[in-house]
Amino acid sequence: MLKVENLTKVYPNGTQALKNVSFEVKDGEFLAVIGLSGSGKSTLLRCINRLIEPTSGKIFWNDQDVTAASSADIRNVRRQIGMVFQQFNLVKRSTVFTNVMSGRLGYTNTLSSSLHLFSAEDRQRALSSLEQVGLADKAHVRADSLSGGQQQRVGIARALMQDPKLILADEPVASLDPVLAHSILKYLEQLNKERGITVLCSLHFLDLVHRYATSAIALKDGEIVFQGLPKQIDDAQFKAIYGQEAERVSVV
Amino acid sequence: MTTSQSTRTPSVNPALTVLSSLILPGLGQVLLKKRGRGLMIFLATAVLAFLINWSFVHQNIAKVTLGGMATSWLWLALILFWVWNVLDVSALRADKAFSILPGIVCTAVILYVIAWNVTDVKLGRLIERFNDARSVAANLLNPDMITISVNGQDQICSWGCIQTYVSDKLAGRPTAGTIRPSDNLLDIFGRVKPLPAPKWQVNLGLAAPDSKVNTFVAGSMIETIAMGLMATLFSTILAIPISFFAARNIMSRLPGGMAIYYAARGILNVVRAIDTIVWGLIVIVWVGLGTFAGVVALTIHSVAALGKLFSEEIEHIDPGPVEAVTASGANLAQTIRFAVIPQLVPSFLAYSLLRWDINMRSATVIGFVAGGGIGFFVIETVRMGGYQQYATALWAVAVVIMLVDYISEKWRESILKDQPQKDETKKRPFANTLRTAFYVILGTAVFAYGWNITEISIRSMLNPGKNFGQLILDFISIDLSQQVVQVVFQQMLVTIFQAMLATTLGALIALPFSFLAAKNLTGRSLLSAWIYYLTRGMFNILRSIEALLYVVIFIFWVGIGPFAGMLALAVTSFALIGKLFSESIENIELGPIEAVNATGADRLQTIAYAVIPQIIPPFVSYLLYQWDINVRMATIIGFAGGGGIGLTLTTFFGSLQYHKAGTVVAFIVIVVALMDFASAKLREELI
Numbered sequence: 001m002l003k004v005e006n007l008t009k010v011y012p013n014g015t016q017a018l019k020n021v022s023f024e025v026k027d028g029e030f031l032a033v034i035g036l037s038g039s040g041k042s043t044l045l046r047c048i049n050r051l052i053e054p055t056s057g058k059i060f061w062n063d064q065d066v067t068a069a070s071s072a073d074i075r076n077v078r079r080q081i082g083m084v085f086q087q088f089n090l091v092k093r094s095t096v097f098t099n100v101m102s103g104r105l106g107y108t109n110t111l112s113s114s115l116h117l118f119s120a121e122d123r124q125r126a127l128s129s130l131e132q133v134g135l136a137d138k139a140h141v142r143a144d145s146l147s148g149g150q151q152q153r154v155g156i157a158r159a160l161m162q163d164p165k166l167i168l169a170d171e172p173v174a175s176l177d178p179v180l181a182h183s184i185l186k187y188l189e190q191l192n193k194e195r196g197i198t199v200l201c202s203l204h205f206l207d208l209v210h211r212y213a214t215s216a217i218a219l220k221d222g223e224i225v226f227q228g229l230p231k232q233i234d235d236a237q238f239k240a241i242y243g244q245e246a247e248r249v250s251v252v
Numbered sequence: 253m254t255t256s257q258s259t260r261t262p263s264v265n266p267a268l269t270v271l272s273s274l275i276l277p278g279l280g281q282v283l284l285k286k287r288g289r290g291l292m293i294f295l296a297t298a299v300l301a302f303l304i305n306w307s308f309v310h311q312n313i314a315k316v317t318l319g320g321m322a323t324s325w326l327w328l329a330l331i332l333f334w335v336w337n338v339l340d341v342s343a344l345r346a347d348k349a350f351s352i353l354p355g356i357v358c359t360a361v362i363l364y365v366i367a368w369n370v371t372d373v374k375l376g377r378l379i380e381r382f383n384d385a386r387s388v389a390a391n392l393l394n395p396d397m398i399t400i401s402v403n404g405q406d407q408i409c410s411w412g413c414i415q416t417y418v419s420d421k422l423a424g425r426p427t428a429g430t431i432r433p434s435d436n437l438l439d440i441f442g443r444v445k446p447l448p449a450p451k452w453q454v455n456l457g458l459a460a461p462d463s464k465v466n467t468f469v470a471g472s473m474i475e476t477i478a479m480g481l482m483a484t485l486f487s488t489i490l491a492i493p494i495s496f497f498a499a500r501n502i503m504s505r506l507p508g509g510m511a512i513y514y515a516a517r518g519i520l521n522v523v524r525a526i527d528t529i530v531w532g533l534i535v536i537v538w539v540g541l542g543t544f545a546g547v548v549a550l551t552i553h554s555v556a557a558l559g560k561l562f563s564e565e566i567e568h569i570d571p572g573p574v575e576a577v578t579a580s581g582a583n584l585a586q587t588i589r590f591a592v593i594p595q596l597v598p599s600f601l602a603y604s605l606l607r608w609d610i611n612m613r614s615a616t617v618i619g620f621v622a623g624g625g626i627g628f629f630v631i632e633t634v635r636m637g638g639y640q641q642y643a644t645a646l647w648a649v650a651v652v653i654m655l656v657d658y659i660s661e662k663w664r665e666s667i668l669k670d671q672p673q674k675d676e677t678k679k680r681p682f683a684n685t686l687r688t689a690f691y692v693i694l695g696t697a698v699f700a701y702g703w704n705i706t707e708i709s710i711r712s713m714l715n716p717g718k719n720f721g722q723l724i725l726d727f728i729s730i731d732l733s734q735q736v737v738q739v740v741f742q743q744m745l746v747t748i749f750q751a752m753l754a755t756t757l758g759a760l761i762a763l764p765f766s767f768l769a770a771k772n773l774t775g776r777s778l779l780s781a782w783i784y785y786l787t788r789g790m791f792n793i794l795r796s797i798e799a800l801l802y803v804v805i806f807i808f809w810v811g812i813g814p815f816a817g818m819l820a821l822a823v824t825s826f827a828l829i830g831k832l833f834s835e836s837i838e839n840i841e842l843g844p845i846e847a848v849n850a851t852g853a854d855r856l857q858t859i860a861y862a863v864i865p866q867i868i869p870p871f872v873s874y875l876l877y878q879w880d881i882n883v884r885m886a887t888i889i890g891f892a893g894g895g896g897i898g899l900t901l902t903t904f905f906g907s908l909q910y911h912k913a914g915t916v917v918a919f920i921v922i923v924v925a926l927m928d929f930a931s932a933k934l935r936e937e938l939i
Binding site: 075082085098104105158168 | 841843844846847848849850851852853854856857859860861862865866868869
């Protein structure tokens with residue numbers, strides 16, 4: 001279970017990205033985080049695995065205080081939490097296989113992994129992760145020769161290498177053609193339903209939230225303005241989250 | 253996996269591919285549909301075999317005696333390469349990737365052993381003669397800039413002396429003597445001297461006939477600046493019309509245009525492949541020694557380089573605006589004025605400014621062959637052992653070139669940036685008109701002054717030296733006798749290896765420094781900011797001085813020959829590679845680093861998985877680029893005693909054997925063009 005208490009983040013330039021954010025995610029949930037660009041979604045997700053250091057507040061992951069974890073402990077926390085990024089964040093010039101293997105780094109020792117030496121078991125795991133996202137035949141091509149949707153599937157395979165209990169997905173479909181959005185989200189949904197992996201996913205389109213999420217929170221200017229079930233977001237809620245000018249749009 | 257192999261190559265017997273690569277390296281790979289890889293392996297084997305044989309026959313490189321028979325032990329490395337090639341095929345057959353590392357190691361061993369020997373590397377000398385080098389270094393660090401006069405005796409006032417003088421002066425103590433700029437400094441920058449009044453002053457009644465007036469006599473650095481300016485101006489003007497003949501989209505519309513296009517492109521490429529300094533050798537036969545010869549040589553090379561860039565720019569203009577303006581009913585002249593020229597002017601200007609930078613650098617060394625400018629000054633002072641005077645010249649060059657580099661870069665940036673459109677609806681304010689007038693007058697004055705001190709003389713161009721006709725004839729009928737070709741070929745190989753070794757050495761030293769000069773890696777503390785600026789500053793200072801000017805130092809240290817030339821090239825390579833490497837480190841994407849971090853990887857793993865894969869391709873590409881540059885530079889490094897083909901070329905020129913010199917030039921053109929092409933292709937593959 002993930003518990004966030006009074007989380008606040010102030011950037012050195014004075015921007016207050018998160019203000020007293022508190023919420024809980026139960027195991028097996030698919031939680032959507034919605035809000036405008038700049039509302040603090042990315043900061044929130046990155047605070048959970050401490051890619052960004054929170055200014056104050058606490059984060060508990062299965063009763064372990066993430067905010068107080070030492071640098072050795074945080075490695076241990078991070079490897080349980082997979083992350084999927086808007087820009088995929090693959091090393092473009094490395095092969096798909098190497099990119100997927102890099103998901104296992106938290107489990108392997110520094111020296112052998114730096115020399116690209118992996119156990120046969122880990123190699124097998126990489127191939128089966130790729131198989132799960134339907135890219136087994138692309139293992140030995142360069143990452144940048146893949147399409148955007150395929151690259152994001154590699155990103156998911158990389159997260160699977162970690163054998164994660166939780167996946168943080170930061171706008172995983174925002175850089176993709178809308179028609180590909182469902183294909184990526186279906187993979188996440190499958191992992192959530194079949195393997196019980198908790199998913200924390202920031203999304204732009206409300207209809208995607210309705211379709212995939214089991215619960216939702218909404219951020220506005222760094223504060224939580226909505227917390228509940230996706231279907232509870234009505235027109236009034238919508239205007240409160242996105243502003244009076246906003247219009248509902250939908251994705252195919 | 254085996255199924256995919258059998259579907260991919262159904263017709264080839266597996267055993268056959270291994271056997272075919274055993275007989276002919278690369279053939280198996282070709283049969284397995286890896287054409288590029290197979291071809292590379294085949295070519296590498298052929299070239300390496302040739303080089304081993306050549307180096308053994310001509311220079312006894314890597315000699316071992318086996319059972320009374322002398323041979324080269326490098327054959328062993330080639331056999332290992334061969335074995336790797338067979339292993340590669342058997343791995344490919346099973347659809348597995350086999351490491352290319354063993355193949356690269358074998359190739360590198362062969363190439364570097366040969367390069368080390370032909371470049372005549374004598375590490376012992378670096379140590380043996382270290383004390384000599386130290387004395388030169390001491391001289392270099394104390395340039396002759398200020399003269400102090402103590403009791404009527406003049407002596408050089410070095411840094412320590414200047415410091416004492418200044419502190420004495422500030423404290424109000426009596427100073428050791430009086431100081432003034434040294435004669436050497438005045439030779440470099442210029443001095444005021446009474447000279448017979450020029451005619452125009454007499455005619456205007458400003459001076460009496462046959463009287464003397466104080467006149468500013470330009471120093472060698474001012475001459476150099478003028479040469480660079482004049483050559484840039486002339487070459488820009490000349491390159492514009494030429495570039496239209498070399499633009500495919502223009503010429504293809506004219507009848508017979510394509511023939512002109514190919515001819516123009518061909519000529520531009522040949523002229524460009526011959527270095528400015530080599531042009532200098534030819535031009536002095538034509539117009540005689542002097543600054544004017546320098547201007548002509550710089551202009552010739554620069555016209556070709558600009559012509560190519562301009563024509564590519566013409567080829568890449570956006571047809572959209574042309575279409576739109578034509579559609580509005582404009583005629584051809586109007587279309588050119590409003591749709592073509594506005595697209596070309598900024599990029600042409602930017603290229604000219606870039607070329608100004610390059611011309612200034614060439615102008616500092618053109619004096620080695622053409623006479624005039626700071627290059628000539630350096631030869632003269634070094635010949636007399638004046639290392640403190642030479643040091644002043646180096647400092648002057650560094651300051652001027654860094655300044656030019658800075659101005660050119662800032663100017664280019666402001667040209668290529670989207671400028672705010674000036675308000676054309678209003679009348680131009682008077683102040684602007686005044687400013688424009690001021691620039692025009694200033695420009696004209698600088699131009700007239702430059703014309704004057706570079707001794708531009710159309711007459712001497714129309715009235716070539718008596719050997720010039722012979723030179724043209726000999727260049728057309730170059731000497732292709734076996735003897736000459738052999739010598740030239742041998743020296744050409746030495747030059748290429750010299751360039752390779754210089755690139756490697758420069759890169760090895762640059763690598764650690766480049767991390768220090770990358771802003772995203774050096775932290776935000778005060779100390780690291782200092783490290784960053786010091787490293788960047790060192791790169792910039794070393795880069796601003798041409799390799800030809802460094803050779804002198806290394807000749808004193810390790811003696812005349814290719815080793816000295818290699819070391820000089822290594823210094824400039826170090827500076828340029830360091831700059832390029834640190835910039836590519838600064839340009840890495842942060843996303844992958846974040847992603848690898850998020851998986852729980854530690855610092856070293858993050859570097860291995862997210863940083864190194866991102867920087868290796870640009871690094872390799874810059875190495876190839878630098879090798880390409882170094883081959884060009886190595887062809888002229890011999891002019892100052894750095895060995896290689898340059899030495900051969902000056903010897904032939906000096907003894908008026910122009911038909912042999914023509915052979916050398918032809919070889920240089922071919923090799924430089926090939927290197928240019930190959931390195932561009934390889935770099936395209938890498939990025």
